[in-house]
Amino acid sequence: MKITFGPDLTYFLRSFALGLILGFLYDILKAKRRIVKTSDIFINIEDIVFAVISGFLLILLAYLKNNGRLRIYSIITTAVSFAVYRAVLKDKAVSVLTNIWRVVSKAFLYLIKGVMFPIRFIFRRIFKPLFVTIKASFHRIVDRPHKFRIKRRS
Numbered sequence: 001m002k003i004t005f006g007p008d009l010t011y012f013l014r015s016f017a018l019g020l021i022l023g024f025l026y027d028i029l030k031a032k033r034r035i036v037k038t039s040d041i042f043i044n045i046e047d048i049v050f051a052v053i054s055g056f057l058l059i060l061l062a063y064l065k066n067n068g069r070l071r072i073y074s075i076i077t078t079a080v081s082f083a084v085y086r087a088v089l090k091d092k093a094v095s096v097l098t099n100i101w102r103v104v105s106k107a108f109l110y111l112i113k114g115v116m117f118p119i120r121f122i123f124r125r126i127f128k129p130l131f132v133t134i135k136a137s138f139h140r141i142v143d144r145p146h147k148f149r150i151k152r153r154s
Contacts, residue, residue: 024093030091034094
């Protein structure tokens with residue numbers, strides 16, 4: 001009788017990797033919460049949605065790699081690897097992701113300012129004086145309509 005551990009070991013390692021990936025995705029979610037202030041209700045909703053998606057991914061892993069049989073050790077392995085990831089990294093990954101977001105957003109802001117500079121320059125030098133002149137003429141017409149009436153010939 002030949003005993004093989006290949007498929008089960010592969011399934012175990014994929015479950016472990018799924019737990020690490022879910023830990024990283026949760027860190028991304030926490031970094032988003034640091035950047036964008038979120039109310040407690042939406043935090044709870046996000047956590048519920050994250051749990052549902054995690055369960056769906058775990059079932060999908062079982063369906064694709066183990067002929068649809070979800071093993072209890074797969075659930076335990078995923079949960080333990082998620083907990084180990086969170087215990088080891090704590091908030092270091094969240095801090096790194098938050099800092100990366102700040103650097104990228106500032107670089108994007110400077111890029112937008114650089115692209116918009118010629119447009120703003122043209123608008124300030126050409127269109128703004130034109131709009132001011134049109135607006136002043138319009139106000140003159142509205143404020144003194146008697147000056148612009150056509151006089152009747154008798």
